[in-house]
Amino acid sequence: MCAGRSVLWTNPAYVPATDASARADLDHACADWDMLAPLLARLFPDLQATGGRVSSGLIPAPDGVFGTSAGTLLIKADHALPVAGSIKARGGLFEVLMTAVRQARATGLLGRDDPVTDLAQARAFFASRTIAVGSTGNLGLSVGIAARALGYRCVVHMSKDAKPWKIERLRKLGVEVVLHSADYSTAVAAARDATADDPDSYFVDDESSELLFRGYSAAAAELAVQLDALDITISASRPLCLYLPCGIGGAPGGIAYGARAMFGAHAHSFFVEPQQSASALCQMAFDAPSVHALGLSNRTEADGMAVATLSPLVRDRMHDRLAGICTVGDADMLRWVAAGTGHKMQFEPSATAGFAGPQHLMNSAAGAAFRARHMPDVDPADIIHVVWATGGLFVPDAAHRVFLQAAVALPPAYDLPQELTR
Numbered sequence: 297m298c299a300g301r302s303v304l305w306t307n308p309a310y311v312p313a314t315d316a317s318a319r320a321d322l323d324h325a326c327a328d329w330d331m332l333a334p335l336l337a338r339l340f341p342d343l344q345a346t347g348g349r350v351s352s353g354l355i356p357a358p359d360g361v362f363g364t365s366a367g368t369l370l371i372k373a374d375h376a377l378p379v380a381g382s383i384k385a386r387g388g389l390f391e392v393l394m395t396a397v398r399q400a401r402a403t404g405l406l407g408r409d410d411p412v413t414d415l416a417q418a419r420a421f422f423a424s425r426t427i428a429v430g431s432t433g434n435l436g437l438s439v440g441i442a443a444r445a446l447g448y449r450c451v452v453h454m455s456k457d458a459k460p461w462k463i464e465r466l467r468k469l470g471v472e473v474v475l476h477s478a479d480y481s482t483a484v485a486a487a488r489d490a491t492a493d494d495p496d497s498y499f500v501d502d503e504s505s506e507l508l509f510r511g512y513s514a515a516a517a518e519l520a521v522q523l524d525a526l527d528i529t530i531s532a533s534r535p536l537c538l539y540l541p542c543g544i545g546g547a548p549g550g551i552a553y554g555a556r557a558m559f560g561a562h563a564h565s566f567f568v569e570p571q572q573s574a575s576a577l578c579q580m581a582f583d584a585p586s587v588h589a590l591g592l593s594n595r596t597e598a599d600g601m602a603v604a605t606l607s608p609l610v611r612d613r614m615h616d617r618l619a620g621i622c623t624v625g626d627a628d629m630l631r632w633v634a635a636g637t638g639h640k641m642q643f644e645p646s647a648t649a650g651f652a653g654p655q656h657l658m659n660s661a662a663g664a665a666f667r668a669r670h671m672p673d674v675d676p677a678d679i680i681h682v683v684w685a686t687g688g689l690f691v692p693d694a695a696h697r698v699f700l701q702a703a704v705a706l707p708p709a710y711d712l713p714q715e716l717t718r
């Protein structure tokens with residue numbers, strides 16, 4: 297890892313199991329999303345067709361394009377998630393709308409039996425309140441879009457990794473963007489400080505938010521319905537392996553938690569991180585406070601994952617629930633961005649990290665040891681691999697072309713285990 301190579305770490309504390317508390321939390325999250333659906337449909341025309349559901353497709357991966365591995369390879373298409381164009385919509389929209397409902401109920405603006413859709417006409421109420429967040433880009437976009445749709449004042453503190461088009465898009469929505477010439481943790485700390493003394497400000501804390509976590513978790517229930525529709529029943533002989541791009545950990549942690557609630561011992565979740573921003577790996581495997589402590593630079597083209605520390609909340613929840621963590625190089629992410637284009641899938645680099653997962657699990661010695669321990673009697677052909685693609689819908693053509701040009705200049709070889717080494 298320190299040499300900047302792609303690695304797979306399997307978690308020695310991992311215990312696959314049914315998880316009643318995760319299940320109760322997931323049911324709670326799904327009920328909240330149901331409650332919010334009519335308001336979401338009212339605020340966002342893109343969600344009318346789905347009745348206010350924020351959902352994405354589950355697509356069979358085109359043959360051979362994203363690496364060959366035994367088993368079924370499916371792509372969860374959050375790169376095309378409506379409204380905010382990334383997985384962060386699942387958390388950001390949820391937290392902003394849940395906060396709006398809570399504030400409106402607390403002041404009596406919304407009675408217990410009033411329809412939540414009334415909040416779509418409460419701009420004057422929200423205009424005197426502020427929502428603030430620190431972000432590398434996509435959480436800021438999803439929080440900004442939701443907050444401005446209701447009429448909140450919104451302030452987004454952006455780290456130095458934020459892409460100019462994300463900043464521009466937020467400013468066009470009327471969001472105040474504060475640019476920091478420092479990393480993500482500094483941007484989050486600045487946003488936290490700026491709101492601390494203001495009773496009318498609410499801070500979406502990506503480093504420790506239960507609400508974001510719950511919002512993300514419900515995606516696992518959506519996945520279960522989609523697998524069912526494909527006639528895939530997850531079981532001991534047909535396990536699910538999930539590969540989730542990881543930055544601060546909220547999105548992948550929430551979904552991994554939800555997957556365990558849904559599928560119990562038969563779902564194995566892996567985080568995937570950029571080689572130089574392996575914050576979850578540094579903390580969970582080495583107890584290091586940040587990637588810098590192990591000599592990594594936290595520099596990556598995958599802006600959504602340019603994070604030097606893992607959320608303490610996620611670390612705690614994932615202690616024995618996470619199967620493992622693997623890392624991937626920027627060059628490979630760019631190669632997959634280019635590969636997606638040929639199949640009408642518009643990815644940003646962060647979105648593609650998960651494609652490294654099946655290669656690690658099926659082709660490396662660490663992956664073979666994991667399979668021998670946790671799925672000893674499973675025919676590799678029966679494994680269901682779900683790669684979570686996490687963002688890209690809103691990437692402007694010019695920015696996308698820059699990714700493609702960078703990919704064309706790369707040699708074709710991937711920095712991943714190509715065949716099983718024992």
Ligand SMILES: Cc1ncc(COP(=O)(O)O)c(C=O)c1O
Pocket residue numbers: 382383384432433434435541542543544545546547548599600601644646647686687688
């Ligand atoms: C496209 C994309 N993928 C993955 C992630 C990782 O999510 P998290 O930071 O919650 O771990 C992000 C975070 O912004 C993102 O923008």
